[in-house]
Amino acid sequence: MATVDEYREHIKNLLTARAKLVWDKRIQAETIFDTERDHYQLVYVGWQESKRVYGTVLHVDIINGKIWVQQDGTEVGIANELVELGVPKEDIVLGFDPPKMRHYTGFAVE
Numbered sequence: 001m002a003t004v005d006e007y008r009e010h011i012k013n014l015l016t017a018r019a020k021l022v023w024d025k026r027i028q029a030e031t032i033f034d035t036e037r038d039h040y041q042l043v044y045v046g047w048q049e050s051k052r053v054y055g056t057v058l059h060v061d062i063i064n065g066k067i068w069v070q071q072d073g074t075e076v077g078i079a080n081e082l083v084e085l086g087v088p089k090e091d092i093v094l095g096f097d098p099p100k101m102r103h104y105t106g107f108a109v110e
Contacts, residue, residue: 010085011060015042038062068095
């Protein structure tokens, strides 16, 4: 069984790798790791022409030993990447889905 420390490392590694994929030099990909409170984010910040770019691409928390995906703006889905790394689906909650719909996802409900 994986530990919370392993989950932290998986999350940090995935967010760091994703931050390197920014296609536009005017956009910064910032990783935010609060390991004390187990909050992890990937945020895009910058400008494209005269349009401001700012937003959370990924937001992941660890709550009561489970990985909560609060926001996921990626195509592949960080939950799927975590499963590929060996994290059991029952340890991943898709927090962006309504609680009454989570049992349909194949991931944890809470």
